[in-house]
Amino acid sequence: MRAAALPRLQDLNPLKFLPLSRVSYARLPGYDSSNASPFSIQPLKKYRWRSPSPGSDRFSFLRWSPFRLAVLAITIALCVALLGGGIRHHIVKKGEPPPRELFTWEHFDRLDGYYYGVRTLVSPSKYRPENPLRNTTELPASVTPRGVDKSLPKEPPLDPVRYSPYPDFESAEYLHDHAPVQPCYLDEEKRTPAPDTYAYPGLPSNMSQPYFGSYGELGLADDVCFDRYGRFGPYGYGYNMSEGGLGLGNISESGGSEKVFAAAGKVDYRNMDWGTAQKKCYEKNRARFENVATDSSGNTTNSKKKVQRHAYVLRTWTGFFYNDHQLLSLRAMINELSLKSGGEYDVHFLVHVKDDSIPIWASDETYEKTLRDNVPREFWNISTLWSEGQMVNYYPPPFPDNVANMAGSGIHGVYRSAHFPLQWFAQQHPEYDFFWNWEMDLRYTGHYYEFHSQVGRWAARQPRKGLWERGARFYIPGFHGSWADFTARVEAETRESGERPIWGPVNDFPHTGMLPPPNSSAPPHSYDDDKYEWGVGEEADLIVFNPLFDPSATNWVFRDDVTGYNTTLAEPPRRAAIITVARLSRRLLATMHEETWRMRHTMFPEMWPPTACLHHGYKAVYAPHPVFFDRDWPLGHMDRVFNHPTQVWESPFGWGEHNLLGSSFYYNSGFSGALWRRWLGQRENAEGGRAQEEGWGSGRGSPGNKRASGAGTGRMCLRGTLLHPIKHEMNSPE
Incomplete structure (x- = not known):
């Protein structure tokens, strides 16, 4: 039998005694209970990331130790008993939460090099980062402001270039080991080849450096950056719906963007069918994924290396809103991972039907109607429906001996067992070697194939x-x-x-x-x-x-x-x-x-x-991918906080998770969404947008505070960065 010893004080978690159906790791600034897990499917509040100021946030009691919490609880209980119910409730004005003590990281200087735009682009040899990444445990001194040259050109000083991280499929070296790669097209008539992506061969002069991870170690390019036109112009950004685009970006800062369209053209995405395009691409490249190759006459030739296949599974659900910015990212995924790679990846939508009363397993007509009512037309032929009721039949109960169900939900529910449908999907698709589990609130500013490969x-x-x-x-x-x-x-x-x-x-x-x-x-x-x-x-x-x-x-x-x-x-x-x-x-x-x-x-x-x-x-x-922070952390202190916490409750994967609020990648990051929307040219917390990028509007605090906002430097240009979570984007004009 398990020993019935009392738990250690440091192991106590008072949150588990609260009557919550879904308990977050901790209630912190920027926290939303429906985001307590990346598998949560509830809609999220549009939390706007702000630079913290004293008295602006709630729940300071969570920074207390369990011992202090226990003492406080006992004290309150005694007071209630003594006063016999005669306590006068302190009324806090609506909209004025009680003040809290700032976390240590909130005292660090804010980094603004991310917001410098394409007008400040320099070659990699001239690039100097805003944050020198000091190897110290001391709090950083204030960063010396670097002003913006008022004589900046209206267009980027560098021209965008075609960005292709693929192997040279036509080289003798590649063809010695692999079967030839046949080009793929967006349409069955083979009139529209899979488009290219464009990047700038340099960086904004003050661009900040990542704190976690390494471009060089993973083999990712760190000397190029992507703006919104080069990244998404090939997928419908920056031109009108009458031309097959989405109409986004038409009135935002766009100096030099015409060079992207001059090279890439404008693709008409009306009537697009990604499922057919993927299928055709795989069929014409089938020999790459087998142990033998064939010549143009269909005769078997010498053996070649078999290329492994990947299923790229996007977890979505009925009722999900596919805004236009989401469509741009989805098109980029399919084109860059599947079509441009010669069928190495297949992108799939695994669609959770939340209403278990819909018999998607019993009627083809019901299945098709449910799919078409909930998924954009261009993705119909890459979508697979599933439901929790289906998982109950596939993995029938009982599931005994649960230690602690802190989520308070059933074992077959997506919140606690989102791996069930992924396991089921893999059983239905033995043709794939690997399965990527990808969430709808992820974004990547760089090239998808480069990152994943x-x-x-x-x-x-x-x-x-x-x-x-x-x-x-x-x-x-x-x-x-x-x-x-x-x-x-x-x-x-x-x-x-x-x-x-x-x-x-x-x-x-x-x-x-x-x-x-x-x-x-x-x-x-x-x-x-x-x-x-x-x-x-x-x-x-x-x-x-x-x-x-x-x-x-x-x-x-x-x-x-x-x-x-x-x-x-x-x-x-x-x-x-x-x-x-x-x-x-x-x-x-x-x-x-x-x-x-x-x-x-x-x-x-x-x-x-x-x-x-x-x-x-x-x-x-x-995989140590690059992760950025919005504050200038001293590195020795960062290593201690994230890698060597001295107490259980200090772990960044427990009550210490507040340390990741200002990162570009975590389940509850606030900086990730703010950075993404600013990159799209949208206003965020009274910063960014066309006026600020052009330099004719006010920046943070005052018009003269150029460094704090990157005002007047044009649209942002970021290196490839994996961002999570992104809970909203604006479809309205920038």
């Missing part, structure tokens, strides 16, 4: 030794140095801590039944004998975009949502990665499926895939 190649190069330990930490290049330095540091820290490094399957814990790990997961030799060799060249079974942390060492509210394991024994070891955006191998999803239906094992969505990898010895990788 480079992340996959980087993950395959990673050795198994120290992989879990490195994956549990944020990589801060300005503090850690090179990846080799970071690897050595993590190994040293692991040895000094006395913790046992993970080496092969972790299945030596007490349990009453698990599927055995495959023989291929067994290490070929001991941990000490390995020279960072095992795993190099092995494709990753799981790639995530936040660290793979041990939830038992945090007060993350969903850490105990574990189902199907004997509750009289200790909980199994587990790992989690916040935000369920990931690449999963077919092997991993098959194992998750088997554990679910055969053993009745499952966990909260952010825990289940990493934990399945942990137990079965699969290769799981945290």
